[in-house]
Amino acid sequence: MNPPPIADLTDVSFTYEDGTRALDGVSLRIKSGERIGLIGENGAGKSTLCKHLNGLFHPAKGKVLIDGEDVAKSKASHLARTVGYLFQNPDHQIFKSTVYDEVAFGPKNIGLRDNEVADRVERYLELTGLSDLAKSPPLMLSFGLRRMVTIASVLSMEQRLIILDEPTAWLDYGQAVLAKEAIRGRLASGAAMILVTHDLQLVAEMADRVVIMSGGRVVADGDAKKILSDPDILMKYGLDPPPLTKLANELLSEEAASEIFAVADFINAVKKKKWKASK
Amino acid sequence: MSLMDMYVHRDTPIHRLDPRVKIILAVFLTIFCFFLSNILLLFGLFLLLQLLILSTGVSIKRYSSSLWLVGRFALIFVILWPFFDKTGETVLLDLSIYKVTLESLLRSLSLALRILVMASGWFLLLYSTTQSRLVRGLVKLGMPYDLGLSLSIALRYIPHFIETMDMIKDAQVSRGYEVDSGGPWRRVRNFIPVLIPTFVFALRTSEGISASLVSRGYGASPVRTYHRDIRVRHTDAALITLIVVSVPSAIILDLMNLISI
Numbered sequence: 001m002n003p004p005p006i007a008d009l010t011d012v013s014f015t016y017e018d019g020t021r022a023l024d025g026v027s028l029r030i031k032s033g034e035r036i037g038l039i040g041e042n043g044a045g046k047s048t049l050c051k052h053l054n055g056l057f058h059p060a061k062g063k064v065l066i067d068g069e070d071v072a073k074s075k076a077s078h079l080a081r082t083v084g085y086l087f088q089n090p091d092h093q094i095f096k097s098t099v100y101d102e103v104a105f106g107p108k109n110i111g112l113r114d115n116e117v118a119d120r121v122e123r124y125l126e127l128t129g130l131s132d133l134a135k136s137p138p139l140m141l142s143f144g145l146r147r148m149v150t151i152a153s154v155l156s157m158e159q160r161l162i163i164l165d166e167p168t169a170w171l172d173y174g175q176a177v178l179a180k181e182a183i184r185g186r187l188a189s190g191a192a193m194i195l196v197t198h199d200l201q202l203v204a205e206m207a208d209r210v211v212i213m214s215g216g217r218v219v220a221d222g223d224a225k226k227i228l229s230d231p232d233i234l235m236k237y238g239l240d241p242p243p244l245t246k247l248a249n250e251l252l253s254e255e256a257a258s259e260i261f262a263v264a265d266f267i268n269a270v271k272k273k274k275w276k277a278s279k
Numbered sequence: 280m281s282l283m284d285m286y287v288h289r290d291t292p293i294h295r296l297d298p299r300v301k302i303i304l305a306v307f308l309t310i311f312c313f314f315l316s317n318i319l320l321l322f323g324l325f326l327l328l329q330l331l332i333l334s335t336g337v338s339i340k341r342y343s344s345s346l347w348l349v350g351r352f353a354l355i356f357v358i359l360w361p362f363f364d365k366t367g368e369t370v371l372l373d374l375s376i377y378k379v380t381l382e383s384l385l386r387s388l389s390l391a392l393r394i395l396v397m398a399s400g401w402f403l404l405l406y407s408t409t410q411s412r413l414v415r416g417l418v419k420l421g422m423p424y425d426l427g428l429s430l431s432i433a434l435r436y437i438p439h440f441i442e443t444m445d446m447i448k449d450a451q452v453s454r455g456y457e458v459d460s461g462g463p464w465r466r467v468r469n470f471i472p473v474l475i476p477t478f479v480f481a482l483r484t485s486e487g488i489s490a491s492l493v494s495r496g497y498g499a500s501p502v503r504t505y506h507r508d509i510r511v512r513h514t515d516a517a518l519i520t521l522i523v524v525s526v527p528s529a530i531i532l533d534l535m536n537l538i539s540i
Contacts, residue, residue, distance in 0.1 A: 056452065080452070087450045087453070092446050095479075
């Protein structure tokens with residue numbers, strides 16, 4: 001028998017107090033280990049959907065199950081054991097006096113033993129390049145480093161589903177590489193990911209499935225390569241295809257573009273084309 | 280929605296009044312409520328203010344939720360009053376420590392009405408006056424411009440801070456933290472992880488705003504000009520006179536026991 005999906009949304013609708021209908025009959029199944037890129041214009045309902053997954057919001061209609069448990073009957077603080085949520089702004093969570101304590105805050109909340117907490121904090125500080133800053137006050141760090149602290153503090157809880165809202169925004173190149181590696185490390189152990197971003201190149205690098213939302217509805221859901229290489233569907237929902245895909249579409253062919261999501265893919269395709277031409 | 284973000288986008292006679300008329304009315308009503316105890320006068324005034332407030336176009340649902348914020352305090356006064364005031368001869372209820380007499384009930388109702396009248400004056404002002412006109416009115420009444428600008432910025436940012444505080448709370452709850460659990464003292468302590476980031480956010484925001492103001496030339500010239508100024512019309516002047524004369528007169532008449540019930 002197949003294990004239950006880590007998240008199962010059935011016909012979920014939600015309306016804000018001011019009357020804005022943010023979700024309209026959304027159904028979605030997320031299996032363990034899936035890497036989903038959740039994309040769409042601002043106001044499409046992405047954040048509202050994610051807040052249903054960790055219990056911050058309860059659906060007005062429909063059902064959200066996390067690991068078989070009804071979200072409407074659970075508290076967000078309890079669901080934090082299963083679902084991690086990286087918020088965009090690091091200043092919305094940092095309050096401890098040292099980086100170490102800030103990263104330890106989540107693991108302590110979910111009741112891990114002290115030695116386990118210490119082990120996780122040290123591991124994720126190492127992975128995010130923050131080990132030397134463990135005793136520094138996090139509020140005094142640069143914005144990019146504060147962002148890295150929040151990434152470490154969410155990953156250190158090691159939940160089975162992690163929701164990442166623009167995880168590489170405001171990071172410099174080196175920080176972004178470290179952050180992506182740390183996230184990939186978590187995913188390698190079987191965690192599922194929902195990546196919310198406007199950066200489709202990042203989606204191309206990190207996701208194997210893409211869900212497009214528009215007007216509170218899921219309007220496309222499928223293989224990342226197929227959707228990201230389809231400029232028509234992306235542009236229909238106000239999304240700009242990844243730069244490499246656009247370049248490949250322009251210089252090579254539509255077929256080649258559907259396989260190009262990284263610089264190395266592009267170089268290989270160009271070499272292949274040159275080689276064919278020389279024959 | 281915060282109390283400071285209550286403006287109703289309409290064009291009614293109340294909206295068109297000079298903000299100074301409404302500020303003076305709210306201030307005079309506040310003073311009036313400290314002195315007046317006549318329950319019928321207070322009730323009549325309360326009803327009149329409700330009509331004026333509803334004429335601003337605010338929906339009954341929205342207004343009733345705002346009024347309830349104040350109304351519950353008024354209700355608590357009415358409920359708790361008999362614990363402290365057991366005087367009066369007409370006993371309505373006697374439970375030993377909780378004795379309600381007609382006289383004490385009337386006094387507690389008068390106190391509740393004072394709170395409601397006082398709040399209604401400010402509701403009328405905030406529903407029908409944009410923040411910029413409110414600050415222009417205060418500056419015209421003598422408030423220093425710097426203070427007026429600070430007040431205007433503070434008012435504008437209150438909803439933003441509330442929204443930010445909610446987001447911070449969500450972020451901490453998402454890390455498994457229990458904000459709303461335990462007894463009252465525990466709950467206050469639980470809020471520390473929410474309050475510290477909110478405070479830091481406020482400091483960072485104010486630093487950003489002041490740098491932005493200075494970089495756009497704020498304070499470079501001692502003389503200010505205004506794109507949209509406010510002027511007192513005949514109706515405004517007549518209303519200011521009416522308020523300034525009638526409110527103190529009512530207080531004097533009440534204090535001299537010349538209004539009898």
